[in-house]
Amino acid sequence: MPASRQIATPPTLFVRATEVYIGQTLVPGDTAMSDKRHTKVLIIGSGPAGYTAAVYASRAMLEPILVQGIEPGGQLTTTTEVENWPGDTEVQGPDLMMRMEAHAKAVGTEIIGDIITSLDLSKRPFTATGDSGTIYTCDAVILATGARAKWLGIPSEEKFKGFGVSACATCDGFFYRGQEIVVVGGGNTAVEEALFLTNFASKVTLVHRRDTLRSEKILQDRLFKNPKIETLWDHEIVEVIGTEDPLGVEGVRAKHVKTGEITEIPCKGFFVAIGHAPASELVADQLETHMGGYVVTKPDSTATAIPGVFAAGDLTDHIYRQAVTSAGMGCMAALEAEKFIAELEAGASAEAAE
Ligand code: FAD
Ligand code: NAP
Numbered sequence: 001m002p003a004s005r006q007i008a009t010p011p012t013l014f015v016r017a018t019e020v021y022i023g024q025t026l027v028p029g030d031t032a033m034s035d036k037r038h039t040k041v042l043i044i045g046s047g048p049a050g051y052t053a054a055v056y057a058s059r060a061m062l063e064p065i066l067v068q069g070i071e072p073g074g075q076l077t078t079t080t081e082v083e084n085w086p087g088d089t090e091v092q093g094p095d096l097m098m099r100m101e102a103h104a105k106a107v108g109t110e111i112i113g114d115i116i117t118s119l120d121l122s123k124r125p126f127t128a129t130g131d132s133g134t135i136y137t138c139d140a141v142i143l144a145t146g147a148r149a150k151w152l153g154i155p156s157e158e159k160f161k162g163f164g165v166s167a168c169a170t171c172d173g174f175f176y177r178g179q180e181i182v183v184v185g186g187g188n189t190a191v192e193e194a195l196f197l198t199n200f201a202s203k204v205t206l207v208h209r210r211d212t213l214r215s216e217k218i219l220q221d222r223l224f225k226n227p228k229i230e231t232l233w234d235h236e237i238v239e240v241i242g243t244e245d246p247l248g249v250e251g252v253r254a255k256h257v258k259t260g261e262i263t264e265i266p267c268k269g270f271f272v273a274i275g276h277a278p279a280s281e282l283v284a285d286q287l288e289t290h291m292g293g294y295v296v297t298k299p300d301s302t303a304t305a306i307p308g309v310f311a312a313g314d315l316t317d318h319i320y321r322q323a324v325t326s327a328g329m330g331c332m333a334a335l336e337a338e339k340f341i342a343e344l345e346a347g348a349s350a351e352a353a354e
Contacts, residue, residue, distance in 0.1 A: 035134040039065040041337050042128060042136050043109075044116050044282070045144030047074025048323045049313025051100035052330030053142045053337075054109040060338040065110045065136065067128070072113065073097030074146050075276070075314070076323055078168045080196055085323055093170075096323075119282045121306050139344060140308040140337040143283060143295065144330060147276035147314040147321070152184070156240040157272065164249025165240055167272045169193035173200050176269040182207060182252050184237050185273035191215040191223050193273045198228040205265050207232045207254050232265070234258060240270055278315050287311070291318040302333040308340055 041057045043050050046068035057064040076082060076093035083090050105111055114130035125137040149167035151157055157165055166172040169183075173196060181201040183194045186208035192215075194206045206223070211233040213220050223229055235254035241264075242249040251266040278293045287304050288296040295311040297303060302310040310333040313326035 035132070036137070037065060037134060038125065038137045039063065039110075040138065040341050041065075041140045041142060041334070042067070042126070042138035043142045043144060044119075044128065045069055045074065045146055045313070045315075046072050046101065046111070047097075047144060047146045047313060047326060048076070048100065049146065049315075049326040049330035049333070050074070050142070050144035051097075051104045052327040053144060053312060053334040054104035054111075054330075055100075055107055056331050056334030057142075057337060058104065058107040058109045060334065062334075062338060062341060063108065063110070064142075064334075065112060065138075066104065067112050067114050067116055067130065067136070069115050069145065073101065078170050079192065080170055082323065116282060119286075121283065121286045121309055124308060126308070140310065140340050142302075142330070142333045142337055143304075143309065143311040143315055144313050144326075144333070145279040145282065145315050146326070147278050149272070150275050150277050151272055152237060152274065154237070154239065156242075157237075157270075160240050160242055160247065160249050160270070163247040164242060164268060165270045165272065169196050169271055169273075172269070172271075173197050176200050178202050179268040180205070180266055181269040181271065182237075182265050182267040183271045183273055184208070185275070186210060186213045186215065187273070187275060188215045188219060189275070190273035191219040193271055194229055195219070195222055195226060197269075197271065198226055201228065201269070203228055203230065205230045205232055205267070207235050207237060207252075207265070209236045209257055210234065232263065235263065237270075238262070276314065276321070278318075280315060283309075283311075294318045302329055302336055308337075308344075310336055 041062045041064040043053050043064050043066040054064055054066045076097050079093040081090050082093050114132045116128045117131050118129045120127040126141050128136040177200045180203045181197050182205045183190055184207045194204050197204050234257045237252050238255045239253040241251050249270050251264055252270055254263045280289055280293045280295055290296055295316045297311050297316050302312050304311055312329035312333040314321050
């Protein structure tokens with residue numbers, strides 16, 4: 001089993017962490033210009049799990065560093081109204097995440113715009129390498145890398161990605177003003193995206209592979225009442241069709257799952273909303289995963305099989321996958337990391353005293 005694994009990252013987007021942040025702690029032996037940072041607790045990910053872990057770890061005086069990743073704020077930045085965050089009847093996802101970031105910063109977390117491209121958990125201190133070139137070492141790490149949108153995996157979907165095929169209605173819905181749109185999926189994301197897209201589209205068709213939705217009933221109610229939305233049950237998308245020059249979507253072909261009959265639905269935008277898969281690439285060959293890549297933690301705990309490595313949020317949760325449960329696990333991870341560091345320090349003092 002390799003000690004660390006490289007993951008593919010987009011082109012370098014971030015300036016070096018050391019150019020942005022001043023007053024950093026340097027590893028003994030480093031020069032002031034080095035790109036090495038040591039922290040007791042490194043938090044990887046800036047969704048509800050990461051920011052909550054940061055608030056708790058900061059208030060425990062652990063001076064954590066949080067690395068935000070490619071999507072600062074996480075999945076909630078790709079949605080609009082969040083209606084089940086306790087204390088807010090309705091809050092915009094991006095606003096909520098900005099408030100969480102501000103809270104983490106206010107209590108002393110150092111927040112760095114970088115992407116971790118490899119992580120070595122084979123020995124302590126653990127070592128994470130940033131896309132910026134910075135090497136982060138830490139005594140404990142909280143993995144909060146969440147989840148990413150799943151794709152259908154058909155060749156035509158890949159071909160038209162960014163040219164009419166999208167997995168983010170809030171990001172791309174605006175491009176389809178007055179046009180027809182197709183959404184595929186039957187969960188909360190698909191229903192919310194279909195509803196949101198009616199703000200722009202002349203018509204939205206929701207295609208689902210079964211004849212019942214798995215989304216919350218309150219959302220289903222809104223969907224069925226919306227005159228701009230049609231549903232096509234028991235169908236799966238087999239092809240996205242479109243023009244070559246310029247590249248653009250003109251429709252999708254959907255196959256009836258029982259009869260095999262093909263229906264062609266014209267549309268300019270095709271939104272894939274079929275769920276999310278855990279972003280566990282950094283640790284997939286170092287930690288046990290299950291149920292399609294979710295990191296396994298000990299019962300009632302965020303501890304993994306490696307002492308000092310904790311996992312929280314959608315990265316580890318294949319059941320609930322909610323902002324509030326992710327935040328709860330972020331809290332648990334920080335409290336468990338605090339206990340781990342205290343034991344480590346107590347052990348070190350005892351050794352020194354001998
Ligand atoms: P995420 O929010 O997925 O954040 C993961 C973080 O990890 C990101 O900041 C990313 O940049 C970072 N990261 C990943 N890889 C790396 C790396 N290599 N290096 C550094 N950082 C990395 N839940 C609700 O409770 N209510 C809702 O209304 C709701 N609406 C939703 C709407 C949509 C469209 C979607 C997609 C989800 C919604 N959810 C909702 C689910 C909710 O967003 C998730 O459960 C929650 O965001 C998970 O939090 P997380 O912290 O585990 O991870
Ligand atoms: P999800 O709940 O896993 O639903 C995925 C949907 O896509 C299912 O209906 C599934 O069909 C369908 N699907 C999966 N693979 C498919 C394929 N290859 N082809 C066609 N259809 C496919 O995912 P989600 O809707 O993204 O939600 C993820 C999590 O975030 C959930 O826990 C959800 O509650 C949460 N979330 C919450 C809110 C909210 O609270 N308002 C909003 C968005 C998301 P089947 O039903 O047949 O399996």
